[in-house]
Amino acid sequence: MNRNKSILAESITTRLSLAVDIADDYQESRIISDCNVYLQDHDTQPVKNPGGYYIFLDIKGNNDTVLVQGGDHYFDNKSEKITFDELDTLSPVVHITLKPTPSYPFPSSATLIRGCVIDTQNNGISGAALTVKKTEFETQTTTTGEFVIYFRGFNEYNIETVNGKKMVKIDGKNPVLNIEHTDYRNNKGKILKKKVTVEVEEGKTTLLSITYP
Numbered sequence: 001m002n003r004n005k006s007i008l009a010e011s012i013t014t015r016l017s018l019a020v021d022i023a024d025d026y027q028e029s030r031i032i033s034d035c036n037v038y039l040q041d042h043d044t045q046p047v048k049n050p051g052g053y054y055i056f057l058d059i060k061g062n063n064d065t066v067l068v069q070g071g072d073h074y075f076d077n078k079s080e081k082i083t084f085d086e087l088d089t090l091s092p093v094v095h096i097t098l099k100p101t102p103s104y105p106f107p108s109s110a111t112l113i114r115g116c117v118i119d120t121q122n123n124g125i126s127g128a129a130l131t132v133k134k135t136e137f138e139t140q141t142t143t144t145g146e147f148v149i150y151f152r153g154f155n156e157y158n159i160e161t162v163n164g165k166k167m168v169k170i171d172g173k174n175p176v177l178n179i180e181h182t183d184y185r186n187n188k189g190k191i192l193k194k195k196v197t198v199e200v201e202e203g204k205t206t207l208l209s210i211t212y213p
Contacts, residue, residue: 016092017059017084020046020066023097024074026106026150031098036069040078053093059084066094073105074098075140099139102148111168113149113198115208117141117179125181125212133176133195149177151200159202168200175200177210184213 024031030052037046037054041064046054066079079094087094106112117128124145131138132149135156141147151157151168160169168175177196184192192213200206 014057016055016057018056018066018082018087019091019093020054020056020068020079021052021093021095022054022068023095025097025099026104026152028152031070031074032105033071033073035071035074035098038067040065040067066096068096068098070098070101072103073101075101100148100150101142102146104148106148106150109203110205111151111200111202112205113175113177113200113208114205115147115210116145117147117210117212118145120211127183128179128181128212131178132170133178134170151202166202168202174198179210179212181212 020037022031022035022037023029034048039056039059042059042061044056044059046056049055062085063081063083065081068077070076075098077096077098079096082094084092100106102114117125117130119125124141124143126141126143126145128141128145128147129138130140130147130149137149137156139147139149157168157170157175158172159166160172161167170176174197177198179194179196180191182191186192194210194212196208196210198206198208
């Protein structure tokens with residue numbers, strides 16, 4: 001008696017929908033620790049491949065937003081709205097940069113401004129925005145009002161020797177910090193802004209306490 005067995009092989013394929021590349025703003029390279037990556041409108045988890053990309057497969061739908069929880073070392077961030085059909089089908093990569101929090105393990109040789117933004121009652125102000133005048137640098141305060149500003153590379157500032165010390169200069173002047181918060185406005189509804197000029201020595205940490213507004 002002949003017994004013929006018919007084996008039906010079902011082909012299973014997966015489609016690479018999205019690869020998320022997360023960079024460290026200080027190192028200008030891959031982040032130093034894992035973080036949580038997810039999509040705003042899809043209940044699906046990515047897989048982190050050996051190259052460090054967070055991979056999403058077989059996403060249904062036309063668009064979504066990537067959300068990244070940075071953990072202790074980075075502030076959270078998100079992408080712009082992504083339309084999947086507009087991505088490169090062979091390399092559907094989205095790049096997101098995370099900014100370090102004050103808890104980030106900066107090297108001892110880093111040039112930093114560390115501080116806290118407080119109100120007139122000595123309470124830390126959460127979510128205050130800080131920028132450095134005439135640069136592209138921007139960051140924010142933590143829930144306790146702490147912040148860190150870091151200088152790396154020489155594309156936006158110079159080093160000048162002043163009284164034997166190597167000082168950071170921007171257009172020949174000391175760095176100027178701009179501080180603002182959307183919850184603090186004048187009687188005309190305009191956001192209150194504050195400027196602080198800081199002396200910053202290369203390779204050192206400058207400590208500040210800023211009363212706002």
